[in-house]
Amino acid sequence: MQEHDGDATGSSWIRRFHPRPDCLARLVCLPPAGQSASFYFSLSDEMTVSIEVLAVQYPGRQDRWSEPHVLTIQDLARKIHAALGTWMDRPLLLFGHGMGALVAFELARRLEREGTVPMVLFPSARAAPSCAAAGFVHLRHDEGIVAHLQAVSGTQSPLPDDAQLLQLMLPAIRDDYRADETYVYEPGSALRCPIIAFVGEDDPTVVAEDVVAWWEHTEGPFELLVVPGGHFFVLTNQSEVVNTISDFFLAPR
Template sequence: MLALSHPAEHVEKWLRRFHATPDCAARLVCLPHAGGSASFFHPVSRALAPTVEVLAVQYPGRQDRRREPPVDNIPDLAEQVLGALRHLDDRPLALFGHSMGAVLGYELALRMRDAGLPPPAHLFVSGRRAPSRYRDERVHEVSDAQIVSELRALNGTDAVMLADPEVLDMILPAIRADYRAVETYRHDPARRLDCPVTVFTGDSDPRVSVDEARAWGEHTTGPTDLHVLPGGHFFLVDRGDRVIATVRRSLTGDHHPADL
């Protein structure tokens, strides 16, 4: 167990709240992809307010936490995020993770149960194969130039940033650590969730096949739902409205006019 700071300080360090939603029906904790930051979910927060409050996780090593060393393994990262969530128990709490964030969400959900906390009301996973479906990926071991090529191929990072040597010097250590975390993670086959799981995947994602996405159903005793949307690894950017509509319905049972 990692030593944690004062609860309020820990929450402030790890979670970003973009829109005040004092009367929200539920909270959605959003976990970014490798190299991603909390700001990626600002549009999600705006769209779901005020019925659902979005809390976006800010990993160390980026944006306002850029001077902190990144965490390069999923178990330690999950334990740290858990410390920020354990006192947020006045509303139903769901998890949404994209790519690396999906693996982190899965591990976090297991740890919430182990800690005696209420289980997530829902786990939403996006752009990631099931924890039991491994590929021999070693991006964390390649050169900086090859990591940049990987990011360009996935089309989820601003091309201007990738062309700026000074920016790359700042962001590549965190990106490499993220890739090491997700590529070296191994799940425990004896452990399963008991919450509902909704899976989103792009039909042309080079990192996830539809069968690999469907296999998330093997990791929970709860109901699972698979949504295959047009697009690649970052289909979420172009199809966010459909994803948000599904999340809203799942957490509140309501249809928003924008969803119709």
């Protein structure tokens, strides 16, 4: 049974599908463009019991579909930081896939400026912030956006078969791509937390060389993991991702 809750102030940003009140840490998961918190439902279920997954729900989808969309990565990070509120009583790990990797990075920056250093940042399927390049998917007509998503998704299409539901989703998908593709990296201090970056070996959206550049954004250790699969390897090879996160957390320090 899925649990839907927020922080003590009633925030609608946080989904806790598998509450673990005795957890030792929390993993904040940021979805890719056009996706909802439920993108991480299965990952949450499989995660070690020591880690409670907090999946972020962006505005403009599912129960938040009527809310105004957040149009920049930095504003998303700012609002999510505020929504985390009382969830910060345990150490935090951050995971972001696609656009979510940029949100996770800006969230980590904000956390560190406020005195909270995440245990680790896991960016997935996204070029490093310093390599971010302008894109144009958000400028396409609806059919063009759908065609792009189908091309990069392979057998793991995030699109519903229901045409009416798809029409409801497209504005949020477009605005997510706008936030991702118009992101401008602002140089600043490197993160203090380690970075472990994932990339699918057959991902058509990003090359390993641009993912390697995440090393520039941390003063701590860096590791690149190439995972079999395409852009949505986090779904097709979920156990490898979960095991990497669990092994990092459980490793002696």
